[in-house]
Amino acid sequence: xxxxxxxxxxxxxxxxxxxxxxxxxxxxxxxxxxxxxxxxxxxxxxxxxxxxxxxxxxxxxxxxxxxxxxxxxxxxxxxxxxxxxxxxxxxxxxxxxxxxxxxxxxxxxxxxxxxxxxxxxxxxxxxxxxxxxxxxxxxxxxxxxxxxxxxxxxxxxxxxxxxxxxxxxxxxxxxxxxxxxxxxxxxxxxxxxxxxxxxxxxxxxxxxxxxxxxxxxxxxxxxxxxxxxxxxxxxxxxxxxxxxxxxxxxxxxxxxxxxxxxxxxxxxxxxxxxxxxxxxxxxxxxxxxxxxxxxxxxxxxxxxxxxxxxxxxxxxxxxxxxxxxxxxxxxxxxxxxxxxxxxxxxxxxxxxxxxxxxxxxxxxxxxxxxxxxxxxxxxxxxxxxxxxxxxxxxxxxxxxxxxxxxxxxxxxxxxxxxxxxxxxxxxxxxxxxxxxxxxxxxxxxxxxxxxxxxxxxxxxxxxxxxxxxxxxxxxxxxxxxxxxxxxxxxxxxxxxxxxxxxxxxxxxxxxxxxxxxxxxxxxxxxxxxxxxxxxxxxxxxxxxxxxxxxxxxxxxxxxxxxxxxxxxxxxxxxxxxxxxxxxxxxxxxxxxxxxxxxxxxxxxxxxxxxxxxxxxxxxxxxxxxxxxxxxxxxxxxxxxxxxxxxxxxxxxxxxxxxxxxxxxxxxxxxxxxxxxxxxxxxxxxxxxxxxxxxxxxxxxxxxxxxxxxxxxxxxxxxxxxxxxxxxxxxxxxxxxxxxxx
Numbered sequence: 001x002x003x004x005x006x007x008x009x010x011x012x013x014x015x016x017x018x019x020x021x022x023x024x025x026x027x028x029x030x031x032x033x034x035x036x037x038x039x040x041x042x043x044x045x046x047x048x049x050x051x052x053x054x055x056x057x058x059x060x061x062x063x064x065x066x067x068x069x070x071x072x073x074x075x076x077x078x079x080x081x082x083x084x085x086x087x088x089x090x091x092x093x094x095x096x097x098x099x100x101x102x103x104x105x106x107x108x109x110x111x112x113x114x115x116x117x118x119x120x121x122x123x124x125x126x127x128x129x130x131x132x133x134x135x136x137x138x139x140x141x142x143x144x145x146x147x148x149x150x151x152x153x154x155x156x157x158x159x160x161x162x163x164x165x166x167x168x169x170x171x172x173x174x175x176x177x178x179x180x181x182x183x184x185x186x187x188x189x190x191x192x193x194x195x196x197x198x199x200x201x202x203x204x205x206x207x208x209x210x211x212x213x214x215x216x217x218x219x220x221x222x223x224x225x226x227x228x229x230x231x232x233x234x235x236x237x238x239x240x241x242x243x244x245x246x247x248x249x250x251x252x253x254x255x256x257x258x259x260x261x262x263x264x265x266x267x268x269x270x271x272x273x274x275x276x277x278x279x280x281x282x283x284x285x286x287x288x289x290x291x292x293x294x295x296x297x298x299x300x301x302x303x304x305x306x307x308x309x310x311x312x313x314x315x316x317x318x319x320x321x322x323x324x325x326x327x328x329x330x331x332x333x334x335x336x337x338x339x340x341x342x343x344x345x346x347x348x349x350x351x352x353x354x355x356x357x358x359x360x361x362x363x364x365x366x367x368x369x370x371x372x373x374x375x376x377x378x379x380x381x382x383x384x385x386x387x388x389x390x391x392x393x394x395x396x397x398x399x400x401x402x403x404x405x406x407x408x409x410x411x412x413x414x415x416x417x418x419x420x421x422x423x424x425x426x427x428x429x430x431x432x433x434x435x436x437x438x439x440x441x442x443x444x445x446x447x448x449x450x451x452x453x454x455x456x457x458x459x460x461x462x463x464x465x466x467x468x469x470x471x472x473x474x475x476x477x478x479x480x481x482x483x484x485x486x487x488x489x490x491x492x493x494x495x496x497x498x499x500x501x502x503x504x505x506x507x508x509x510x511x512x513x514x515x516x517x518x519x520x521x522x523x524x525x526x527x528x529x530x531x532x533x534x535x536x537x538x539x540x541x542x543x544x545x546x547x548x549x550x551x552x553x554x555x556x557x558x559x560x561x562x563x564x565x566x567x568x569x570x571x572x573x574x575x576x577x578x579x580x581x582x583x584x585x586x587x588x589x590x591x592x593x594x595x596x597x598x599x600x601x602x603x604x605x606x607x608x609x610x611x612x613x614x615x616x617x618x619x620x621x622x623x624x625x626x627x628x629x630x631x632x633x634x635x636x637x638x639x640x641x642x643x644x645x646x647x648x649x650x651x652x653x654x655x656x657x658x659x660x661x662x663x664x665x666x667x668x669x670x671x672x673x674x675x676x677x678x679x680x681x682x683x684x685x686x687x688x689x690x691x692x693x694x695x696x697x698x699x700x701x702x703x704x705x706x707x708x709x710x711x712x713x714x715x716x717x718x719x720x721x722x723x724x725x726x727x728x729x730x731x732x733x734x735x736x737x738x739x740x741x
Contacts, residue, residue: 046142046162048443048453049117049151049387049403058453058476060486060532060549062143066166069135071642071652073684073701073734075178075189075210077138077163078130082656084143085606085638086590089130090631091728094713094721095262095277097228099130099728103145103158104553105586105612105632110158110494112148116165116252118305119152119383120285122411132256132283134210134234136174136191139166146528146551147492150457150472153407153437157492157526157555165238165252168195168206178736182227182729183707185217189736202242209235216266219730222715224275227729228262246293253286263317264717270314271356271370271420272323274717278314283307300388307381315512316373319717320346321355321362323370330371333357358572368572372425373512374418381411398446403455409435411497417570426570428514433497435461449478461495464523468493481542484534492526494559512572513564518579525556546593553586558614563622564666584614584629600645607637620662622670628662631725633675635659652684652701658726667720673712678726681705684734697738707731 045051047059054061064083074080081087081101088102100108113121113130121133141163148156173194180187191210198204210233217227236254243249263275270276287305294300327336327349334340335353341360344350354360358369387405415429441455456471474488496517532549536542557580564574592606612632617625637657644650658678665671684701709730714723 044142045117045164046114046160047144048441050389050401050443055478055484055534056451056476058451058474058486059144059146059488060530060547062145063140065140066135066138067644068642069138070738071644071650071684071686072654072682073178073699073703073736074135075191076131076135077133077141080135080138080141081130081161083638083640083654085592085604086145086608086610086636087143088633088636088658089728091724092722093262093277094226094719094724095228095275096260096279097131097230097262101130101161102632103143103161104551104588105610105629106158107629109155110492112152112156112160114152114160114162115285116250116287116289117162118287118289118303118385119409120287120305120307122307122379122381132232132234132258133163134191134208136176136193136210137165137206137208137236137238138163140164145549146488146530146553147470147472147490147526150455150470150491151439151441153409153457153459154435154461154468154493154495154523157494157524166206167238167240168197168204169201170197171195173741174738176736176738178734180732180734182214182217182732183219185215185227187214188212203240205237205239207235207237209233216262217730219709220713220715224264224716224719225262225266226713228260228277229266230258230260232256232258232260248291250289250291251287254284256283257281258283268325269420270317271373272325273317274319274322275317275719275721276314277721279311280313281309281311283309297391297393298389300386302387303383303385305383307379309377309379311377313375313377314373315375316368316370317717318352318355318370321352323352323356328356366566366571368512368570371420372417374420374422375416375428376418376422377413377415379411379413381409383410384408398444401443401445403441403443404439406436406438409433431497433461433463433495435459435495451476459493461497461523463496468495468523468525482535482537485531486533487531488529490528490530492528494524496521496523513574513576514567514570515561515576515578518577521559521578522557522580524558524580526553527556528553543597544593544595547591549590551586551588551590555584555586557581558584560614560618563619563670581618582615584612586613587611600643602642604638604640606639607635609635620664620672621666624664624670624672626662626672630664631661633659633661646688649685649687652682654682656680656682656727661725663723663725665714665720665723667714667718667723675725676711678708679706680708680727693741695740697740698735699737700735701733703732703734704729705731
């Protein structure tokens with residue numbers, strides 16, 4: 001259930017932290033206690049960087065826990081985020097399955113994704129990474145919507161998503177296996193989590209891993225994939241050490257390998273396919289955190305982390321020209337004895353030769369050559385973060401907790417176009433983004449019913465000539481045990497840099513489409529206002545909580561992309577350019593109600609309205625203009641019901657509604673359509689059995705029960721791979737089992 005967090009998040013782990021239940025009876029007792037004391041254990045750290053009760057924090061924060069992920073069969077972060085009201089996961093490629101997170105109706109590069117407060121998810125990593133992070137090691141996900149640059153720097157325009165790892169308090173081992181049938185295409189996922197804890201609870205380590213094998217799916221029977229073929233493996237660990245009474249050290253590391261392929265002729269080399277998008281990724285991150293309590297008034301935290309990612313890719317294909325590999329002579333540069341280089345007519349051997357070797361023209365158009373559509377991308381990023389907290393006590397109309405710190409980010413990306421032998425043909429991106437920021441915050445607690453959060457941050461990025469100042473202010477007033485009122489003003493900014501979508505090369509009928517920044521691109525600024533309330537009536541014993549949030553965001557110099565055009569410097573490749581528009585405005589409202597009448601049953605319902613519009617008409621598709629953002633619905637909603645009882649069974653049901661939206665396409669002819677509405681229904685059932693010292697929990701379910709899915713997927717080699725929208729999966733059956741020792 002939303003905001004049903006378990007466990008606290010202290011700066012220094014306390015030795016009297018309760019252990020997890022060791023048996024079914026203990027689990028039942030713990031479950032009773034958790035229900036009775038629910039309000040006391042819901043904690044959040046993301047909104048203020050200080051552990052605070054979710055009821056007390058001035059900035060609206062939403063939380064979901066690991067238990068929610070398990071019962072909903074959300075094995076990765078992308079699936080888990082779909083459970084939040086007002087958050088959408090949008091598929092952006094029919095070939096390779098890249099996706100983005102939409103917050104407040106804004107695309108993925110407008111939000112900041114953190115792991116335990118660390119920026120381990122940047123640039124190249126975020127192109128496909130949301131589906132690569134397993135939830136088995138995540139204790140909870142915290143979401144703060146609205147500008148967050150005052151604390152987290154550039155990128156936190158629409159909000160911040162923070163994945164909090166699960167800290168163990170006893171030895172444990174979990175193994176899980178899931179099998180899914182996605183419209184008949186099999187997918188398998190294996191996960192493990194193992195933890196060792198010293199008797200004194202001062203030393204802890206958790207190791208985790210996952211592996212996925214997913215077959216491709218052709219949903220419209222055109223012999224081209226609509227869901228990519230995927231193989232990945234993840235291994236990582238988190239370690240906590242308390243060498244001294246008030247000192248904690250945390251170390252983490254993760255390695256990920258992924259191989260994905262989409263298009264057609266998946267068993268052949270990519271250069272022989274009509275359309276192919278293939279990627280082989282090695283992704284590593286790691287971090288070290290030092291948390292020190294100096295005395296009751298003063299504590300600090302110093303973090304360092306890194307990201308290294310290496311990716312080999314293929315984006316392109318032969319389009320409508322069909323290649324017979326037996327007729328290709330690579331050493332002679334011929335196809336069926338015909339040399340490349342002429343002005344060829346489509347469908348001839350000369351056209352195929354030109355298409356393979358990248359010489360001459362086909363029907364008057366330059367060709368890149370399928371042998372020349374390979375790529376290699378490298379990203380190396382380093383982050384340093386410091387945070388200092390000082391409790392001044394009651395010095396001026398209440399208690400003041402001052403937080404300040406300095407952050408440094410360095411992100412270097414090289415992106416090259418290679419041929420099939422690995423020889424470098426050109427450099428697509430070679431950039432280094434650096435940013436230094438300092439922030440100051442005053443958490444002013446006037447009394448238990450009234451508090452203010454005031455702060456600002458100053459940033460200097462190497463891509464900007466001036467510093468950027470990002471202020472923020474928020475207030476929380478608890479009028480009674482029933483009513484809590486909140487209001488906030490926040491700011492954010494997006495500095496020019498290489499963004500995640502720049503490193504996903506679009507594929508338009510086999511022609512690669514690169515993305516570049518306009519040389520005069522300047523930062524995009526956001527100003528967000530929000531007001532809202534939480535209402536929990538006495539008459540219903542505070543078992544119902546209704547929340548309403550209204551927000552208004554102004555974006556100055558907001559980014560947009562031109563429509564594709566031929567690249568004169570790279571024959572056979574198209575390009576789009578990111579530029580500044582006059583601005584845009586986002587107006588919205590979110591309503592959420594949670595009802596938990598018993599310890600076993602909870603119900604959540606939510607509705608989100610988001611009107612995201614450019615101030616002036618923009619070219620969504622060639623020759624077609626609109627103020628609408630592409631693939632952003634005005635309305636969406638969610639209803640979720642949970643029944644969790646360790647003595648009987650667990651059940652889950654959800655309805656996810658996506659309203660109509662504007663969707664642009666470039667093929668077969670440019671158009672902007674109004675999509676259909678989508679209603680996705682998910683159901684799941686699980687049951688725990690105690691066998692000796694272990695607990696076995698089998699589960700079954702159906703995702704997208706009524707197969708509410710895009711019904712106009714494009715077909716054939718000349719399709720526009722960006723023309724995908726709506727739910728990410730068609731009807732999917734799953735069955736699995738978890739074993740906990």
